[in-house]
Structure formats: C-alpha cells, structure tokens
Amino acid sequence: MATYAIVRDGGKQYRLTQGEVLELDRLGPKPGEKITLKEVLLVGEGDSVKVGKPLVAGAQVELEAIGEVKGEKLFPFFYRPKKNSSRRKKGHRQHYTRAKVTSIKG
Secondary structure: OOEEEEEEEOOEEEEEEOOOEEEEEOOOOOOOOEEEEOOEEEEEEOOEEEEOOOOOOOOEEEEEEEEEEEOOOEOOEEOOOOOHHHOEEOOEOOEEEEEEEEEEEO
8 A cells, every 4th residue: 555645735735645746836946856845634554544633743745846837717707786897807827836746754
C-alpha cells in the first residue's frame, strides 16, 4: 500500500500520495524549487494511521514546484433590476502553483 497524507494549506485540505501532481494557491517558488508543507493532519500506510491532534508531530510533505498556472476564467455577473448602472460582468482567473509530491515523512 502507498503512503498517503492529509495536509492543510491555504484553508483547504488535500489528500496526497507520492508522485501526485496538485495545484495549490500561488506560493511563489520557481520551477524546480522545493516546498515543504508542515501542517500534516493525518499520515497513513495500509492499516496503520497516525492522526494528529491537530497536527502529526514531526510529519511533513515535500513537494517540487513545476510552475505557475492560471485557473479557468470565471464570470461573476451582477444584476439589480431597474438600475442600469449596476449591470456588470467581470472576469477573474485564479493563479495556482503546480507541484509534484516527492516524499511523505511521518
């Protein structure tokens, strides 16, 4: 069985396994740099599971930055009836850091 971990970053939780590629909120490292996530909530391998209270002591997940990407374009539309000036459409694209999990320690 593969080792997996549940980590917390940017107010979100991710279930990660080694070799997996994920997109985190923009962190700023250049491609090839290492990222260490120390807020590990759970580490499991097969039937053995370590659950933190709230974090697992000494556990960390190491990632390698692949690059920055943009999310899909979102168009929030604001409309208020009988007020022509408040009809507006804006576009937004969130920036993400794409990273690959290199190791899970814990």
